[in-house]
Amino acid sequence: xxxxxxxxxxxxxxxxxxxxxxxTLPSHQTTVLVGSSGSGKxxxxxxxxxxxxxxxxxxxxxxADIAALEPVQLRRSIGYVMQNSGLLPHRTVIDNVATVPLxxxxxxxxxxxxxxxxxxxxxLDRSLAARYPNQLSGGQQQRVGVxxxxxxxxxxxxxxxxxxxxxxxxxxxxxxxxxxxxSELGKTVVFVTHDIEEAFLLGxxxxxxxxxxxxxxxxxxxxxxxxxxxxxxxxxxGADRGKRALHVERRGGSDILVDTDGRLAGVLVAPSAADxxxxxxxxx
Amino acid sequence: MTWIWSxxxxxxxxxxxxxxxxxxxxxxxxxFAVPLGWVANRYRISRGVILTASGLLYAxxxxxxxxxxxxxxGTSLRSPLNLIIALTLYGVALMVRVVADGLAxxxxxxxxxxxxxxxxxxxxxWQVELPLAAPVLLAGLxxxxxxxxxxxxxxxxxxxxxxxxxxxxxxxxxxQAEIIAGIVLTVVLALLLDGALVLLGRIxxxxxxxxxxxxxxxxxxxxxxxxx
Ligand SMILES: Nc1ncnc2c1ncn2[C@@H]1O[C@H](COP(=O)(O)OP(=O)(O)OP(=O)(O)O)[C@@H](O)[C@H]1O
Ligand SMILES: [Mg+2]
Numbered sequence: 001x002x003x004x005x006x007x008x009x010x011x012x013x014x015x016x017x018x019x020x021x022x023x024t025l026p027s028h029q030t031t032v033l034v035g036s037s038g039s040g041k042x043x044x045x046x047x048x049x050x051x052x053x054x055x056x057x058x059x060x061x062x063x064a065d066i067a068a069l070e071p072v073q074l075r076r077s078i079g080y081v082m083q084n085s086g087l088l089p090h091r092t093v094i095d096n097v098a099t100v101p102l103x104x105x106x107x108x109x110x111x112x113x114x115x116x117x118x119x120x121x122x123x124l125d126r127s128l129a130a131r132y133p134n135q136l137s138g139g140q141q142q143r144v145g146v147x148x149x150x151x152x153x154x155x156x157x158x159x160x161x162x163x164x165x166x167x168x169x170x171x172x173x174x175x176x177x178x179x180x181x182x183s184e185l186g187k188t189v190v191f192v193t194h195d196i197e198e199a200f201l202l203g204x205x206x207x208x209x210x211x212x213x214x215x216x217x218x219x220x221x222x223x224x225x226x227x228x229x230x231x232x233x234x235x236x237x238g239a240d241r242g243k244r245a246l247h248v249e250r251r252g253g254s255d256i257l258v259d260t261d262g263r264l265a266g267v268l269v270a271p272s273a274a275d276x277x278x279x280x281x282x283x284x
Numbered sequence: 285m286t287w288i289w290s291x292x293x294x295x296x297x298x299x300x301x302x303x304x305x306x307x308x309x310x311x312x313x314x315x316f317a318v319p320l321g322w323v324a325n326r327y328r329i330s331r332g333v334i335l336t337a338s339g340l341l342y343a344x345x346x347x348x349x350x351x352x353x354x355x356x357x358g359t360s361l362r363s364p365l366n367l368i369i370a371l372t373l374y375g376v377a378l379m380v381r382v383v384a385d386g387l388a389x390x391x392x393x394x395x396x397x398x399x400x401x402x403x404x405x406x407x408x409x410w411q412v413e414l415p416l417a418a419p420v421l422l423a424g425l426x427x428x429x430x431x432x433x434x435x436x437x438x439x440x441x442x443x444x445x446x447x448x449x450x451x452x453x454x455x456x457x458x459x460q461a462e463i464i465a466g467i468v469l470t471v472v473l474a475l476l477l478d479g480a481l482v483l484l485g486r487i488x489x490x491x492x493x494x495x496x497x498x499x500x501x502x503x504x505x506x507x508x509x510x511x512x
Contacts, residue, residue, distance in 0.1 A: 051400055076402030086397025090415045090491045100401050132491045148401065158400075 001027045002048060002156070002188065007057035009043055009213075017043040018213035021057070026205065027155075030182060030189040034199040034236075035209030035216075041192040044213055045158050048190060049078045061156070076104055079149030079157040079187070083164045085141040087133040087148070093119070094129040097147045104152065118147040123177055139170035146178070150185070157187045163198070175201055196237055200225070208233055287461040299469055301445040306436045306477070308368050310429055313375025314421075320376070321383020322409070335381055342377035346370060346435065350442045364444040371435055375428045382424030386417030419492050422485045426478050433474040437466075447473065 002025040009018040018040045025031040033041045046052040047059055050071040059066050066074060080086075087096045095102075097115035102108065119126055122143040133141055142162055149157055163171045175198065182189060193199055199206045200221040208216040208224065210232065217229040228234040246257045246265050255268035288295070324334040353359065353366045390413050398412045437448030450466030453459070486493060 046400075049400065051396075072402050072404045075400060080397070080400040082393070082397055082400070084393055086393055086400070088394060088398065088412060089391075090489070103402055103407070134491075 001025065001060075001062055002190070003060040004044075004047075005058045005060070007044075007047065007054045007059060009040075009047065009052060010055045016212055018047075018054075021213045021215070023207060023215065023218065025188065025190060027062075027188045028186040029204040030191055030202055031205045031207060032191045032193060032199040032203035033207050033209060034193055034196055036194055036211075039209040039211050040213030041194075041209060042160055045160050045190060045192050048156070048158055049075045049080060051075070076100055076152060077154055077156075079152070079154040081142075081145045081149040081157070081159045081162045083161040085133065085145035085162075087141060087144055089133055091132075092129065093124075093131050093133065093136070093144050096133065096144055097151055099148060100152045115147070115151060118150055119144075121150065121181070122147045137170075138166045139174060142166060142174055143177070146181075150181075155188055157189045159189065159191045161192055161194070164193070164195075171198075178202065200237075208236055285461060287459055288465055291462070295450070295465055295469065298445060298447050298450055298466075299473060301449075302433070302436055302447045302470070302473060305364060305367055305439055305444060305446050306371065306429075306432045306473075309371035309375050309432050309436075310425070310477075312368075312372045313379050313428060313432075314425060316372070316376045317379030317383045318414075320380045322387060324380060324384040325387040331384065335384065338377040338380040341373055344373075346374075346438055347441070349373070362443045364439065366442065367436065367439040367444045367446075371432050374435060375432055378428050378431070379421075379424055382421060382427075383417070386420030386424070387413055389420055390416045415489075418489050419485070422481060422489070426481050429477045429481055430474045433470060433477060437470055 004021050004023045004025075007018060007021045008016070010016050021040075021044065023031075033044060035041055043052055047054055048061075048066075050066060050069070053067070087093075088099065091099070094112055094115050097118055098106075098108075098111040101111040101114065106114075116126055116129060119129060124140060124143050124147070128136065128140065133144065136144065142165075145162065149159070163174045166174065179202065189202075191199075191202055193202075203221060205218065206221055206224055207218050210216050216236070217224055217233045224233065225237060228237060246259055248255050248268055249258050250256075257265040257268055259265050320334055320338075324331045349370045350366055351361070353369050354361050354363070357365075357369060359365045359369075394416065395408065395412065398408050403412060436446050437451065439446045440448030440452045447466050447470045450462050450469070454462030454466060
């Protein structure tokens, strides 16, 4: 469990990035921080592994104040995945994945063997192990990034817009992969995005942020969708625009779902056919 | 030509002398430039001071320097050490800026992610920043290598034996072949050192070789990803 207690962060230049933020992030669940650019998401995330220290307030992991922990050791025990993967360009895929275990003193052979099996875990072919990151596609690089984040078998996985820079098809694939992984591994995931669809897809708990890391609403995706706390949340989730209020139109022999703007949202299928499609939100 | 054939030993000796004069300054200037360049890159104030100072250093004409160094360091006026020190100073002057620029060229995201996964201060420098700056450092070292080899010929004027001695001696004794041999050997030596550095780069920096092939690899990677 991660607990923020009245956490604020003012940068030396005077920017108040986070203003009195309090939140509990339950263990073994995915909490998604969502908000527009500059709302303090990255700052919040980086306070968990002490890349940024709060100006005031405390953060506890399982009851221990992290201000008392040694930052480098703390970071080595927490997985971190970022946009553009952040892989080391001068290390091969396998060495990138093995980076943190090697820093922690795991013998090279053992670290590499485990790194290879992590490639399997994230759905990468082992033949890519000897490549350098710039020989991979963006989607493959992100998978390597996730494998690296998992390499020390951390309880906590921090993900900062990890799928922000890949095309929609690959992104959808990576999202499904993360859902599958999470159902197997049950990490405490903190996921940052500005894509509300992604937040609703991945989050057990979704936190909608205004500027200065001020919480507009916290809740499960269905809570937020059903009862947006205010106009800000409503417009953020698109509820007021009727984006999510769909009606059926009969077109070309199929029932098509259409939103109030007239955009096509999908096709209505019979329940039996719907059962056949994979359930994204399988029990965890 | 006959002069050359009958003086091969002399040519070889001068070439070795020249190497002994130019390789140590090359290594030393790298060793001194790395910490100076690090400091220059680290703080805004030191950047201005160090880079300006090294620029001025390079502007000092070499002949006066040969008289200043013995006075300051206490070497004898005709010691080859003077030349090695002078060449090191010029090398440092060139390399400091290269090191500062090379370190500044390291991708911020990569640095941040190294911090995020738990690299400590020094290990970031040795294992991330320095290797990633290496292609820039190598380019700088190649310039220093060539300029050092060519500057080392000046040593002849202050009595340090080098390939430059072949020009001075050739002029005094009117042996054209000796002058030409001196020039050609200087150029060849510069090219060889440069080639050695390129080779070293290929061995030590394997990931930089991929720049040209990576695009094709990327396309292949996309295809496999889609077909999976
Ligand atoms: N090191 C810093 N120094 C000064 N200001 C900073 C620093 N880092 C972030 N900020 C400021 O703090 C605020 C929050 O930044 P943060 O990076 O947390 O936003 P974000 O929600 O992650 O945005 P994005 O979606 O664009 O990544 C912004 O106004 C930003 O300019
Ligand atoms: Mg951010």
